Amino acid sequence: MTRVNAGLRRVPAWTLYIAGAAWGGWLFWLGATGGLGVEPIEALEHRYGELALQLIVAGLAVTPLRQWAGLNMMPFRRAIGVLAFFHVLAHFLVWAVLDVQRLSAIWADILERPYVTIGMAGFVLLIPLGLTSNNWSVRRLGTLRWRRLHRLVYPAALLGALHYVWLAKGFQIEPLLYLFAIVGLVALRIRRAGGRVAR
């Protein structure tokens, strides 16, 4: 693992931002040019939503991976979090701007369809985290307050997973796997934190 960590240390975090943004842009390009099938808006919505959830799981796994497997992904945690936020944002924008389109219908869906309400709640919780994922905010808030604020990722992740389980039609294993993974990771973090502040 020492060798893997040494190799990882040589990878600058900005490469992850570039790769994540390029992948998101590539998916959009595919959707716009017919590469995502006959329902490109729906496909794009799904791809961004799923990618966001995968990145959220990856972000939550960083600390347990370091503690239990000795794998140090810490230098990439912020990039993973920021990319998760931007993919949720893209997921929301595709849904609102390209899919639903009318403001009244957007509001109606958010208020009346429970799985949309839950997704929206998860997204709203992620907004302050997206906005404060920079050194300036850590300095301004102070480490303790910043860490406390960033614990919002736990309810946000749970809401995101619940949103997926709720919208799945019939019995589907994939949404449940995400939910179990997130419940497990959040439980680990809370147990580990005990009375003190989780890192």
Ligand code: HEM
């Ligand atoms: C933490 C935030 C969120 C996460 C992690 C998330 C994740 C997901 C995932 C994984 C899917 C299923 C993709 C698939 O079928 O493979 C999905 C679908 C969907 N999400 Fe989200 N989502 C979030 C927030 C939102 C928000 C804010 C909205 C809108 C207000 C939204 C609206 C939808 C819609 C309309 C679908 C498709 C439902 C269908 O198949 O008819 N999501 N989301």
